[in-house]
């Protein structure tokens with residue numbers, strides 16, 4: 001097949017968007033689109049947006065403006081460019097995008113990706129009528145039929161570590177968060193569909209699969225042969241049976257959805273990596289309640305202890321929000337306290353950003369930006385210190401590393417440890433995609449260096 005058209009996709013936000021972008025690429029390939037990383041030569045541009053914080057949204061609007069300039073340049077040369085805005089901002093703002101950026105041709109949310117060829121047909125037809133404003137194709141409904149049934153199987157993988165969406169949407173409605181509105185209600189894919197996709201990924205060369213969902217451990221999918229529903233623990237055990245699948249990870253989890261079966265799976269399934277991203281957001285019970293997280297800090301600490309009792313080497317990562325409306329010095333201290341108790345291997349932290357339409361955005365007691373910045377700095381210093389300590393502790397240890405890509409230096413490969421640390425190793429390129437035994441020789445805040453152990 002001749003791929004005569006060029007497609008440029010820019011992906012913002014979380015891993016789910018990365019996965020979705022790959023699906024969109026696969027959907028457009030049969031229509032003759034090959035991916036390019038040069039937007040100026042693209043017949044179609046997709047901005048796969050994120051709406052989680054104001055900054056992410058504003059970035060998408062500024063990129064829309066940049067694409068408009070490229071579109072004008074192409075049109076001056078007698079060519080064209082379709083500008084599409086997908087993802088969570090598209091879902092949240094829909095029509096507003098067409099008003100604010102009328103040169104955009106298509107706006108569609110995450111639940112409509114399977115309709116992409118259809119939408120494109122509409123857009124192309126009107127583009128051919130002549131230049132001028134965008135085509136105004138808008139698709140932000142939440143369809144009854146799950147889109148997963150219509151998305152293509154993976155045709156190629158970008159490396160030995162891949163993503164697989166098993167669940168989408170969220171019913172939790174944390175008061176700060178836009179995701180339940182942008183991704184819709186929770187949906188879990190049937191076990192067999194996931195198994196099939198996982199197998200296809202392994203056949204293409206995947207050694208590691210990260211199972212994705214906005215609320216991945218709320219997973220409750222239809223089990224094989226009418227055996228009711230399975231949770232993430234059971235699903236992981238089942239996927240671990242796939243020959244050649246060496247590593248399984250999952251994200252993002254919610255503390256309330258951690259069940260016994262998942263904890264037991266971490267005890268029994270060696271493919272489940274000993275690293276867990278478990279967002280807590282705050283260490284203050286007052287703030288956790290205000291956020292509608294529906295658990296206490298002690299509940300979180302108890303879960304951590306349970307995981308550690310079955311898998312003593314398990315490491316944790318988390319997400320934090322500072323400056324949630326009403327957060328006092330005392331509340332913030334409680335967050336620092338929780339961090340000290342858990343000792344994280346890594347973590348993300350953010351200043352609270354009001355999202356239109358969420359309950360927290362309407363609260364009166366918003367925190368001053370300067371105070372938010374001060375708190376963020378203090379929290380990040382502590383988290384960075386813990387991360388550096390975790391990494392330095394690895395020096396001299398032997399670890400299994402999945403070699404994922406070529407490094408910047410000659411003869412260097414970059415891989416991941418079981419704890420998701422980035423590891424630089426001097427190794428021959430033919431080892432790419434392999435899992436190798438190494439000895440860690442140095443540990444910095446953001447990465448490790450290691451040498452191959454001769455076998």
Ligand code: SAH
Nearest residue numbers: 176177214252254279319320350351352353
């Ligand atoms: N489903 C996950 C995370 C979704 S969003 C969970 O249950 O936690 C990823 C992270 O972005 C969140 O964990 C939170 O820390 C952060 N976040 C979400 N909304 C935010 C907001 N309005 N302001 C700042 N950070 C936010």
Ligand code: SF4
Nearest residue numbers: 170172173174177179
């Ligand atoms: Fe957002 Fe909360 Fe759902 Fe996570 S659990 S996606 S933070 S509403």
Ligand code: F3S
Nearest residue numbers: 013014050051052088
């Ligand atoms: Fe952003 Fe949507 Fe992911 S808001 S973090 S792209 S689910």
